[in-house]
């Protein structure tokens with residue numbers, strides 16, 4: 001059997017071109033392949049299907065918007081009313097007062113927009129005669145997308161391999177080690193911004209803890225360094241709060257989001273800016289900031305976002321996650337306690353966990369064994385399996401998921 005003409009991302013095409021895993025539909029926490037087999041979705045697609053698959057309300061809102069005005073420009077003074085409404089709703093949810101919302105087409109766009117926004121902000125605010133700060137600090141294990149800025153910022157070394165000279169000054173702070181992080185910031189001198197995921201996702205689901213993150217945030221404030229929370233995964237309910245920054249009290253200068261903003265029904269992301277950052281851009285005489293994306297405030301995507309947020313509010317999904325996450329964590333830990341192939345179940349606030357395999361090279365066989373037991377998951381950096389189900393996952397589905405992991409990995 002040969003696969004389609006699709007060139008897959010993050011794939012060994014010599015293998016994948018012979019056999020693709022073809023999905024045809026989804027409903028709630030389940031997806032079906034082209035042979036009709038059903039799978040529990042352990043990953044919410046790629047950490048995005050927060051309200052679950054097949055939500056008719058979102059599809060209908062997108063169809064209605066598509067027929068009315070699918071898209072227009074958002075450059076200059078133009079905006080489609082639906083996108084303006086979504087910006088207001090997102091600003092009201094943002095973990096900072098009086099936020100402004102710069103829409104993008106996804107998480108990598110949000111990261112690169114933020115890199116440029118930080119660089120422009122340091123130019124606009126540098127004291128007379130001072131050289132604007134340029135260095136950006138990131139945590140080890142970090143994933144900040146795959147555009148040029150995000151690749152330069154990669155804390156997963158393999159994601160930078162073979163792509164030198166990316167034209168961004170970057171330093172790496174050891175994840176979870178506050179003393180080291182602060183020492184490196186001081187050693188580097190004037191750092192423009194620290195980018196940090198409240199929970200490191202693709203780098204293996206690693207939660208550095210409240211003390212580390214709050215300490216890092218404080219160190220930034222004391223050094224005039226912007227604190228940028230990359231909430232592409234942790235935004236919109238995943239941690240049991242609307243944003244991880246809100247859960248931890250981080251009060252970031254910028255928040256990056258995507259995924260859960262539309263639950264993946266349309267590709268869309270956003271940079272949420274605090275007044276400290278947006279004010280110099282909005283000031284009289286600041287002029288045009290020459291940045292933007294054709295599909296940044298796409299109307300069909302915005303309609304998906306509004307319908308998605310309505311579901312999250314109506315079904316109280318952040319609260320649902322806060323209530324049921326302990327069951328997800330304990331069910332996995334108990335089910336996998338005696339499984340020799342598993343060395344650890346890492347957990348983080350909310351519907352976030354990683355099953356660490358003793359042999360990192362066993363990830364692909366493990367993914368296939370899980371598929372045979374009706375679970376769709378994927379490998380993360382360092383040889384772990386991702387557990388980040390849709391936020392609508394119920395208690396029965398959680399215990400079912402944990403026992404399928406145990407049966408497959410045994």
Ligand SMILES: Cc1ncc(COP(=O)(O)O)c(C=O)c1O
Nearest residue numbers: 106107108143144145230232233
């Ligand atoms: C923390 C984080 N930032 C940025 C991105 C990039 O998002 P996208 O794949 O939508 O470009 C991701 C994707 O998983 C992510 O996890």
